[in-house]
Amino acid sequence: MVKHIDIKLGGSTATLSRSDVLVALKPEPGHSRSFEAEVNSIELRGRGARRGTVGGYQVVELPIAPTKRRAAREDLGRMVSMQRQIAVYHTSEDNVPFVPTGTIYMSFREGTDQASVNLILQEHSLVVVKAERGGFITVGTRADPLEACSMLQSNPAVEVAEPDLVTPKQPANILLPEDRLFGRHWHLNNIGKHDGQTTGLKAGADARVVEAWYALGSLGSDSVVIGIVDDGFDLSHPYLRGKALLSWDFERNAPDVGQSDLAAGSRDWHGTACAGVAAGRVDAGDIVGAAPHARIMPARMGSDIDSEKLARIFDYMTDNGAWVVNCSWGPKAARYPIGRRVSDAISRCFREGRGGLGIPVLFAAGNRNTSINDETNFNGLAAHPDVVVVSSSTSLDQRSDTSNYGSEIWLCAPSSGGGGWTIATSDVTGSWTDAVGTVRPRGHSSSDHHEYFGGTSSSCALVAGICALVLSAAPRLGASELRAILQRTARRIGDAGAYVPDGHSIHFGFGCVDAAAAVAAARASLTG
Incomplete structure (x- = not known):
């Protein structure tokens, strides 16, 4: 039970609520290395997860389940490198630690x-x-x-x-975006309401992206390049203009990655929407991405999965300087095995890209509410051992009812789902005229933004943007190290029973992505 304490501070009374799951640990002087080793051991055994440092204290989140929490507290009590353990408090629902x-x-x-x-x-x-x-x-x-x-x-x-x-300070040099729909971006910062509405929203059910911006002191680096493998991209879009480099259409073997067959009203807009979620420009109008300053490397693949083209796409990302590769799509077939050609190209990307540091490769889990690897279903792309597979959660911190699941899920990220909200992102601009003279939008809607995007396509693109923020904090971080950071900093959501003893859930992976905790962990790795 949360304990509330009323304290007089400066002539007024403040109510501070003691956190049930957060504790602050202070290392013994001169024992920082052994302290790090002991905290790492606690994380690896699923007994706690780091949530950044405050005033020389390491804030650790304990497991939700009472029995596991008691075991975690016993582990903390046995730490020989810890000088002091203290409770963490909050003054409001923003959950900022005191x-x-x-x-x-x-x-x-x-x-x-x-x-x-x-x-x-x-x-x-x-x-x-x-x-x-x-x-x-x-x-x-x-x-x-x-x-x-x-x-x-x-x-x-x-x-x-x-x-x-x-308590953490808010840097003065960060100006939050003034884009019209920024308040609608609950997935970046969920305050539990929007335009007076509280239905379908839960405070804190987000990816902690705004908190990560504050931790970085910026909206990320423009040196980071997100490779986005998808269908058509509207690179003249206000939210994407000037962000792309080395674009290539592997269907038409040309640098133009725009829509195809516009006269027929093609729905070739998915790449534009994903690019907006990951890296939509700030102050361009309505929406903003998780890593607004990151560049994008669009690779248009067309409407089919062609193994020869797909292998070339991953090699292109490896050879041309992508930092992250996002694939917000999957096979239509229930069973899709991949051959050696594609598998090796993905492995080369993960292990040899970025000058040997490696490139994290992300795939969406899919939206059929089925397993990605069982007797009747098999997604060979998601089952690849070097891939980060992303499922989706809702604006209520619940499992998205359409999201696929399985032991291969690495983590989840906020997106659409029953009872929750959808995602606002960029939409292809312009219009076309059909055979009877009716003017129709080129994209999903008649505006330049799409307010009803979602699924694991959006959650995967969100994680790609978060990876860009983490690499902004630690540019020399290896792909394997980044995967490990995403794992150990993920925020547990859902029922405690959903997680097996190793800390994994078939629905949530290791938990919901936590951009702020991942950025803090990446920075800590620089001094480790």
Whole structure:
């Protein structure tokens, strides 16, 4: 049960809620390496996941299941490199952590005699460590600092008793996008409501992308290139203009990756929508992507999966400088085995791309609500051992009812689903006239944005954009390291019973992608 504590801070009362699942750990001085090793061990055994550092404390999220949480706390209690463990608090539903540092700022009412002061300090096991103008600093040896302050403030002899709290700052150099539909991007930052609506929304049911922007101090790097393998791309679109490099149409063997057969009203727009989710430009009008500053490398593959062309596409990504490869599509056939040619091309991309650092390759799980690998179904692309397979969750932090599932799922990401909201993204612009003279939109709608995108296509593209943010934080991060970071920083959603002992769920993979935690882990790897 969440515990609420009312504390007087600066003349007003603040209610702080103790987190059930977050704790803050402080390493012993001079033991940072062994501390890292012990926290890594806890993560690998599914007993906790890092959620960034605050004021020198490592914030760790414990398992949801009570029995596993108790076991995790026992593990933490056995850490020899930890100096201190403290509860984490929140002041609102934004879930921003507040960590008590252990010190308390105090002063006593005028006229309080020294004997009374000494008695109060002794009763609460407080030690004076520093005198300050107007008061002094104490350190408690027993109680949680907030609980101690709550009791101290009820004593009429105490003028001030305030816990010293540390919380992440919001960099002044980050200006959130002003695009018209930015508030509709619940998948980037879900505050539980939009335009007064709360139906279908749950605060925190998102990918923590805005939090990752703050952690980066930017919207990502324009050096990062997201390879997007899909159908037609409208590169003149306001949200994509100027972002593409080395585009190539492998169907027509030409650099023009635009739609085909426009006169017939082709629905060749999927690539445009995915590119918007991953990397739509900021301040271009309506929507924005997860990595607005990233570049894109569009590879148009047409309406069929051609093994010869597909192998060439992955080699093209390997040879031409892609940092991430996104594939928001899959085979139509229930069983689709892949041959050595395509399999080897994917492996080369994953292991040899980016000058030997490797390129993470992402595939959408698909939207049939079936397994991707059982007696009747087999998606050889998703089952490839070097691929990150992405399923989808909803704006309520629940499983998307259409998302495919299986042991190969690596993680899930927010997208559409029953009871939840859809995703707003870019749509092909312009119109065409049919045989009877009716003007029809070239894309999904008559506007330049599409408010009803979704499925694992969108969740996969979102993860591609998040990978771009992580690589913005740590450009030399290897593809295998990035996959491991996505795994250990994923946020557990759904029922605790959905996860087997190794921390994996057939529906959610290792959990919902957490951009902020992944960026923090990537930065930590630079000093590890």
